Amino acid sequence: MAREIDPRYTPRTIQPRTSKDPRRDAERTKKDILAAAMAEFSEYGDTGARIDRIAERAGVNKAMIYSYFGNKEELYAVVLREAYLQIREGENKLDLEKLDPKTAVVELLRFTAHHFRDNPWFLRLLNTENQRHGQTIRNMEGVTKLNSHLVELLREILRRGEEQGIFRKGEDPVDLYLSIAGLFYFPLANTYTLSVVFDPEIGTEEWLEKRIGQAEEMILKYLLIEPDK
Amino acid sequence: MAREIDPRYTPRTIQPRTSKDPRRDAERTKKDILAAAMAEFSEYGDTGARIDRIAERAGVNKAMIYSYFGNKEELYAVVLREAYLQIREGENKLDLEKLDPKTAVVELLRFTAHHFRDNPWFLRLLNTENQRHGQTIRNMEGVTKLNSHLVELLREILRRGEEQGIFRKGEDPVDLYLSIAGLFYFPLANTYTLSVVFDPEIGTEEWLEKRIGQAEEMILKYLLIEPDK
Amino acid sequence: MAREIDPRYTPRTIQPRTSKDPRRDAERTKKDILAAAMAEFSEYGDTGARIDRIAERAGVNKAMIYSYFGNKEELYAVVLREAYLQIREGENKLDLEKLDPKTAVVELLRFTAHHFRDNPWFLRLLNTENQRHGQTIRNMEGVTKLNSHLVELLREILRRGEEQGIFRKGEDPVDLYLSIAGLFYFPLANTYTLSVVFDPEIGTEEWLEKRIGQAEEMILKYLLIEPDK
């Protein structure tokens, strides 16, 4: 089904190749294809993504895609894995383990908000993979390990908070993450529909800052034993 | 791209036509097509949906779809509108205006939780329309009006809560709805991926009940002035 | 690899459709496709055959082929089965069981010679299927039964010949068939190469008649106990 093209979602991470010298560089070609594929799969979903378009976006010959990635299905799997790698990598950079528990929770919340806003393609990929019933991620190696790191980090933060007597007891790290993520995922994944049916401001810079404030208050009121102090 | 078939998402709501007498019934044919199209678009998205499959699901001839709905694009628009009609209709049945403010908020939260869980196709349709950049809903008549009713209802509840001195002041009804919906939307729209990367229990009956409890507490602690009393 | 087109091998069994009225006739379309496919697979082999060309030859849209036959592989299987049906049908029409043993053998030999000459595509299909290591015929239902009929017929002829004291004892019907067929198959399947390396007359009408005489003499001298009488 035809879709309007929205330039915001056609990131140009790919450097146009110098027309004179196609630079026979396998590594770069591979990267270009991956970048193009991430954009394409995010925008159009698994069934809507077109190999032709990916090749065009990457500025490479279609056959290269097959040579480097096998087929559309495998390319999609690489894209999906890459998406998870990127968000977890961002989280790791926060060095949450070095922060005091309350700050750590707030930092994670802010990072999540910005990551979701800055990487709408990540949300789209999640959509797609769930529409596929998780067919690909289910059989992907190393994903559980990759993500369990975040859970362990959160668990440790909650434990320290409990120990210090500031966090409620028995809070599950996964539940906490679902709440934090959910408060931003819903409006940011559905910006287009929500801005039509509810409020055109949703998704703007100001809206996000306000939203972060609300979410922070909500999470902390729930988590802290005496939030007023 | 090939997808595994999940029977749970292929409901057979359509009564098989009596083979003897096709009973040329325009109204019923139309309804059957619409029901089939809702299932199909929800499962496969706009680009993944297949006219052939819709016809088969509806038990009608493909040409009928074109005769009644014009083309795939227009059929999708009707499906999308129908989805909004259904959820708002559900909300209206709650008669929130007759409940005291706190109960009203809790009821809306519970309804939303169950509606999302029981109608995963609705979440999928939202996904799809957002992946389309809201192309269809943006040009759809009467949608704003349809949805503004819920906002007005919530606004009235918040107003009464403020008046009674139990709700915080200045809370925006849209923000509140985004929070309530978000707490359930994220885990329920991404059950497949989340159950792989975080916790296989996500989405089960017990999980939902527990989740409702947490969400209730979170929302009320945020909203009520003195939640403890 | 490009091949010259030899009009002799592009039989026009297909009636050109009246341009005005495409005559929506499923049965005829199916037949046209099958006829075109037989020609194409015979000429080009399994890997060389082109769906596009089959569609063009049959004067139908490519998609019809998939609608009626599934895919190239299945179409090939139907073609192969049809080839066997045709030769065995021809043999059955001979009513060998009603002839005296010697005449029966001669008639079978003559039929085989003419069938091979008149249906070079049958020989080509055999080539192809053997180049495929019999992949398709091995899994084809009913083929053994279809062909075992001929063997039983021959066995009965040999038995009667033995009984009448004119045929040698213990001759195996399969061996006999291999000899008869072989005497014609080799020159007729390899007409092109043989006419270059040995004798340009191979395959002509006169050559075939002479060949039949030789083969008859050879087979009978071997089979009859007292060929002179």
Place this chain on the structure above:
Amino acid sequence: MAREIDPRYTPRTIQPRTSKDPRRDAERTKKDILAAAMAEFSEYGDTGARIDRIAERAGVNKAMIYSYFGNKEELYAVVLREAYLQIREGENKLDLEKLDPKTAVVELLRFTAHHFRDNPWFLRLLNTENQRHGQTIRNMEGVTKLNSHLVELLREILRRGEEQGIFRKGEDPVDLYLSIAGLFYFPLANTYTLSVVFDPEIGTEEWLEKRIGQAEEMILKYLLIEPDK
């Protein structure tokens, strides 16, 4: 069209190159390519053969094939010529001119039987070239001369046999060769299909020995004036 892989037909006659020192050896590279090409064209035919596979089989880079042989078509021509060279060379080694006529015929028959059985790729190449309507061999220099030697040899044998009063008069050497070859070519070129439709034993060692006996008897009864004596 996908084919199952039969390891029997994928001989590894090519010595793996010492990875350390590619030993830039033009002659050896050429030979390796030719050997690989013979296997490939025999197995898959002209249209089915793949340059990629030939390169892999030969353990050389694809571009080498183009550098040494021009293109696929020309490579095929070299393969075809080589095939004829090999069989005629085998026949020449028999020294038929030194044997008495009857023995010579029997020896040729036995050699042909074993050569066909041991070199199925030769039969496949013949198939292929005939399926191409002899396009390549027709324009190949020196082929007629190459093959006419066998005919002359046979002619001389028949002449001596006639002279000695043991062979029938006027037998044509080409006809005789067609008979001898045909008795083995048909079953050996079609082993796969015949073993399905008629008898799974066709092509085995025991079968061949039995077959040689029958063929010998058949040819001699036809050729000798008084076979009993």
Place this chain on the structure above:
DNA sequence: TATGAATGAGTGTTCATTCAT
């Protein structure tokens, strides 16, 4: 001499849509 990257024309197959009845 040799390699691996790159290309463009195919090649099997699917799918939204229309037509004749």
Place this chain on the structure above:
DNA sequence: TATGAATGAACACTCATTCAT
């Protein structure tokens, strides 16, 4: 109103061939 046949433009994927190093 309803059906099944038919179409043409895509679409995923392959392959012979060339290019830069």
